[in-house]
Amino acid sequence: MVESQTRQLDTVFHALADPTRRQMLQALAGGERTVGQLAEPFAMSLAAASKHIKALEQARLIRREVRGRTHVCRLEPAPLASAHEWLGFYERFWAGRLDILEQLLRAEAGRKSEGEKK
Amino acid sequence: MVESQTRQLDTVFHALADPTRRQMLQALAGGERTVGQLAEPFAMSLAAASKHIKALEQARLIRREVRGRTHVCRLEPAPLASAHEWLGFYERFWAGRLDILEQLLRAEAGRKSEGEKK
DNA sequence: GCAACACTCAACCAAATGGTTGACTCTCTC
DNA sequence: GAGAGAGTCAACCATTTGGTTGAGTGTTGC
Numbered sequence: 001m002v003e004s005q006t007r008q009l010d011t012v013f014h015a016l017a018d019p020t021r022r023q024m025l026q027a028l029a030g031g032e033r034t035v036g037q038l039a040e041p042f043a044m045s046l047a048a049a050s051k052h053i054k055a056l057e058q059a060r061l062i063r064r065e066v067r068g069r070t071h072v073c074r075l076e077p078a079p080l081a082s083a084h085e086w087l088g089f090y091e092r093f094w095a096g097r098l099d100i101l102e103q104l105l106r107a108e109a110g111r112k113s114e115g116e117k118k
Numbered sequence: 119m120v121e122s123q124t125r126q127l128d129t130v131f132h133a134l135a136d137p138t139r140r141q142m143l144q145a146l147a148g149g150e151r152t153v154g155q156l157a158e159p160f161a162m163s164l165a166a167a168s169k170h171i172k173a174l175e176q177a178r179l180i181r182r183e184v185r186g187r188t189h190v191c192r193l194e195p196a197p198l199a200s201a202h203e204w205l206g207f208y209e210r211f212w213a214g215r216l217d218i219l220e221q222l223l224r225a226e227a228g229r230k231s232e233g234e235k236k
Numbered sequence: 237g238c239a240a241c242a243c244t245c246a247a248c249c250a251a252a253t254g255g256t257t258g259a260c261t262c263t264c265t266c
Numbered sequence: 267g268a269g270a271g272a273g274t275c276a277a278c279c280a281t282t283t284g285g286t287t288g289a290g291t292g293t294t295g296c
Contacts, residue, residue: 006137013135018254019124029208035273048255050274055253069263069272077211084205090147091202093195136284154242166285168244173283187242187293 008060009086012079015059020044021052028062028075035071126178127204130197133177138162139170146180146193153189 015021024038039049053073056062061080062073133139142156157167171191174180179198180191 013131017131017135077208080205080208081212087198087202090198094199
């Protein structure tokens with residue numbers, strides 16, 4: 001299950017590594033879109049766009065509902081949350097420096113106000 | 119510059135899409151590591167591991183300092199922060215639902231405790 | 237100064253990626 | 267029911283990726 005989580009991150013980060021797919025996600029942030037609508041902004045064949053959409057689908061970043069002859073896609077945010085959480089682990093490395101700075105400032109402030117017991 | 123940011127996200131997400139490279143980052147979260155130390159846990163040649171390290175370096179996720187014959191790597195968190203921030207845009211999509219759920223629960227609780235003014 | 241060490245580099249290979257085109261399957265509309 | 271529309275599928279192609287091995291480059295230590 002750690003294994004499967006690893007694979008999930010593999011496919012999610014791989015899906016996010018392509019600018020076309022990231023743009024598609026941003027389009028979907030505006031609401032449901034058909035395959036045709038998602039493909040339209042790009043200078044590539046519909047088949048190529050369809051492959052990108054499939055990659056997003058396999059990463060479970062989107063879900064597809066077939067309505068008649070059109071396929072409507074919508075954002076499925078859970079894997080994005082996982083990726084966000086994974087990155088959050090490293091937050092201390094870019095925020096941590098601020099924390100250390102803060103500690104130093106507190107210590108400095110503490111030394112200045114020494115003796116004045118609350 | 120939007121262009122360059124896009125490319126940066128490309129390389130960062132691509133670097134993160136590989137489990138070997140993610141493990142290397144986690145090792146580096148524990149502090150500085152040499153190329154040999156980073157490569158050691160993996161059942162692959164040093165040359166292969168070196169390529170992974172170069173991928174991390176090109177994504178600016180790590181920095182390398184040459185000390186004599188050893189190359190010491192350390193985490194460079196800024197691009198992780200960018201990726202985290204990019205994902206953060208979608209937070210409303212997974213947090214929003216929880217908000218709605220929360221509202222429903224509150225409404226439910228409110229209905230149950232109707233009349234019992236605090 | 238020479239052998240071992242810590243790596244990188246280059247050439248090579250198989251598999252995956254990202255694109256194309258053409259044929260095919262449904263579905264809708266007239 | 268025939269044609270147009272929406273989209274997938276399969277075959278193909280060039281490029282990239284992720285690995286290998288073997289040789290090469292500095293550095294260190296005896």
